[in-house]
Amino acid sequence: MLCEFVRYTVDLTKKTKKTAFKGEWLKGFVLIPYFIWLERNGRKFEGVYKSVEHCFAQVKSEISCQALVHSGVAISILDLVTARSLGFSGVQRRPQKIFEVFWCPPQARWMKLNLDGCSIGNPGKSRAGSILCNEKAEVVENFRKFLGTRTNFEAKFLALMIGIELAKHHNVQRLWIECDSVEVVTLFQKMRSPWIARQRWMNCVSYLEDVE
Structure with missing residues (x-):
């Protein structure tokens, strides 16, 4: 098992320079043989x-204590979840550029x-939400809903359908x-619907x- 771990770690560090937590992988490369010894x-x-569980907890604790702030390449949500489960402290994504967005009320x-809708894992746990405002920028109706396991596209399209039902x-x-998904906007302009929302779409066509 140790040989397999070593081989996997070496291959992983050679294949890409963008490996998240490369330093932590290397610490494990040293610490696991040390704790076995x-x-x-x-x-x-x-x-x-x-017990094996106790030894693993020691390795995990030692790596967590030595983990530094990750400020390299942008890491995925899965990497963040893994880091938190392992107890890596100070883990953060690379700061992204902030774009100023203007919202205009309707006529x-x-x-x-x-x-909007999103999915953690794509597919994974997903949510959708929308807000309906009048010409005075007053909120007429809004919703947020858990959709189960969906893709990002499915979450956004279902958010559209629920929003239309509210309207x-x-x-x-x-x-x-307004929607930030090109795929959803394209389907809507062509008056087409994916199978996941076909029945709801048919109920809204006449409207x-x-x-x-």
Whole structure:
């Protein structure tokens, strides 16, 4: 098992310079043989036996204590979750550029629907949300909902469908929709729907045909 770990670590560090937590992998490369050596000496000379779980906890604790702030390449959500489960302190993503975005209220007698959806893991646990505002920038309706295991695209399209259903419920006749997904916008412009929302789409077709 140790040989397999060593081989995997060496291959991983050779294949890419963007490996997240490369330093922590190298610490494990050194610490695991060291703790195996300690356990071997304890069993042979002192008659003290520790469980595998205890040895692993020691390695994990030692790596966590020595882990530095990760300020290299941007890491994925999966890397962040792994780091937190292992107890790596000070883990953060590379600061990203901040873009200023202006939100404009709709024209008189119009309603504006802003929506978004996301998935952790893509596919993974997903949520969707939207907000419906009037010409005075007042919130008429909003929602946030857990969607189960979905892809990013599915989450965004379902957010669109739920938002349209809210607009239909409020009998909105002039609707302005904003979404950051090109795929969702393209399908909507072509009046098409993926199979995941086909029934909901059919229930909204007649309403959409009457909306400006």
